[in-house]
Amino acid sequence: MTDTVRRILNARVYDVAVRTPLDPMVRLSERIGAPVLLKREDLQPIFSFKIRGAYNRIAQLAEAARAAGVICASAGNHAQGVALSAQTLGIQAIVVMPVTTPSIKVDAVRHFGGEVVLHGDTFDEAYAHARTLEAARGLTFVHPYDDADVIAGQGTIAVEILHQHPNPIEAIFVPIGGGGLAAGIASYVKFLRPETKVIGVEPVDAASMKAAIDAGNRVVLDRVGLFADGVAVRQAGEQTYPLCRDLLDEVILADTDAMCAAIKDIFEDMRILAEPAGALSLAGLKSYALRNGTPHGALVAISSGANMNFDRLRHVAERAEVGEERELLLAVTIPEEVGSYRRFIHTLGSRTVTEFNYRYAAGSKAHVFVGLQLRDAKHEKREIVGELERLGYGVIDLSADETAKLHVRYMVGGRAAALTDELVLRCEFPERPGALLRFLDGVGTDWNITLFHYRNHGADYGRVLVGLQVPDSDRARFFERLTALGYPYEDETGNDAYRLFLRG
Structure with missing residues (x-):
């Protein structure tokens, strides 16, 4: 930890990175009953914190290594960080990206002067090809997280947070992919303010660091979910794992709906659109606040990136209400007879219906897919389900059913x-x-x-x-x-x- 702190204090990041603000989230603070602060790394030149680690790593290179050039494998923010850092320092940069990478990301790397090599369908294939090119051409590989200088560059965020908020901080919530950001922030915070918790947050379907900590060694996940692609890492880093294992207070998991709800919270307070990985730490913060009650100090989340594909907005908007438990999705069985449809609607009363899917089916029973807006999720959900069951309706809560939310709600009636x-x-x-x-x-x-x-x-x-x-x-x-x-x-x-x- 001491070596990491020394590297953080000597890191070179501000030739290209900016000191980002620590902004209050007024609306969310009122809901939670405690000050919530958002570290605005979405304001970096590449709209992500990744510029810090990439630049610090490349800036430390000796002249011979600079002359040869650098290479990385990435389909996201690290690719842009390497390209801009190399351009600023006058160094050649090659970025290997999967063929599946959206054109907006490829174009962004080229805009910053990077040479793009498209190879393979997956990150693993792109990574292997980048390593082959590294050896063949004598390039320096810039790892997205498993490198001491990259970790130090990301750790400069912690230096800024503690300067910007000298008052008590109960916890800082950090998104985890490979663990570079979490390792850097935890090293500095625990060195200076050991009483402040540092809590990692991972997607429930890409929790490689939590799996490693629970197992006592690094493990390789069979697969990872790709909604939060910025943190979709199958194995925690070799250098980041021991730092996270020893310094993090805990790792919280968040699902897709919780991330979508956090994206909405950030938009409502800041009018910015965070990418899923960028809202991950706030999703963990909200889970912590709900579980632990009123904190003794501020809660800090890191808006780690805002490289959101526009096509994702529809999906995020649909899932945010469920993630915030503001929408209840139900499958309700009603009699297939004249008047039953009207009686069921009457049962719902004045509640706001967000979705209603029904199609006639031969037989004595019909099935209705219905969405209802909730005001008080904790009590109202139980009240609605209980009332429908009391009246003899068969009810299944589909609010947590991934297949129902992704597909079936758009296909009702297709028997x-x-x-x-x-x-x-x-x-x-x-x-x-x-x-x-x-x-x-x-x-x-x-x-x-x-x-x-x-x-x-x-x-x-x-x-x-x-x-x-x-x-x-x-x-x-x-x-x-x-x-x-x-x-x-x-x-x-x-x-x-x-x-x-x-x-x-």
Whole structure:
């Protein structure tokens, strides 16, 4: 820790980075009942804190290494940080990015003078290629987090926070991907103010640091979720892990809905659009405040980046209300008879309906997909469900059902009569031409496709719901072929939303 603090105090970042403000979040502070402060790293020249670590690393290079140039692998903010840092110092920079990288990110790197090499479908493939080029051309690899100078550069954020807020701080919440930002901030804060908590925040589906701390050693996750792509790291860093293990007070996990709600909170207070990873620490702060009550000092979150793809806004807006527990999604079973629809609406009374999906189905029962706006989630949800059950309605809460929120709510009414042996999968496809064709070619023509739903969410990977007719006797062979294909998937054949609204 002492060596890291020394490096932080000697870091070179302000040739290109700026000292960002620590702004109060007035509305959220009123809701929580404590001062909430947001460190505005979205105001950096590349709209992300990554410029600090990248510049400090490159600025430390000897003349021979500068002359040879630098290389990195990244599809996001680190790529822009390396490109701008190298441009400022007059150094050649090569950035290897997956072929799936959106053009807006590729264009941003080129704008800062970086030479872009597109290789592979995934970060791992791009990373391996960058390492090959590093060795072949004698370049210096600039790691996004697992480097002492990168960690030190990110740690300068902590120096600014403690200068800007000399009053008590109960906790500083830091997003974690590989752990460079958390390691740098925790080293400085615990050296100067050990009473201040430093709490890491990870997505629930990309919690590599928490997994490492729980296991007592670095582990490799089988897969990571990609909504918060800025922190989608399968393994904690070799240098960052021991610092985070020894210095962090805890690691909090946040799901997609909580991040979307935090993006909305930042927008309402600051009128800025944080990217999912940029709002991650605030999602953790809110979870902590709800769990722990009134804090003894300020709560600080880091707005780590604002490189938001515009296409994602629809998805964020849809999920924010659920994440804030301001919307309740229900599947309700009502009698399929004249007047039952009106009676059900009457039961809802004056509550605001955010969504209502219904289609006639033969038989004695009908299923309705309904969204309701909540004022007091803690009590109102239980009250609504209890009242509907008391009146004899079958009710299932779908507010936490990923398949229902991503797909089924847009497909209600699409039943297929006399369909047998249907298997339903929720998959992630790379957002690139030919991804679906590769899936179909890999699966083969032995099984009939019965259902397909896709919506663009502005991410590098698309979310797809696909159904196929696969007899029970053939499922072992099917899953063997699907596993070999390599696309992440979840079997949703038993999902309640699918069963009620889509199954024949």
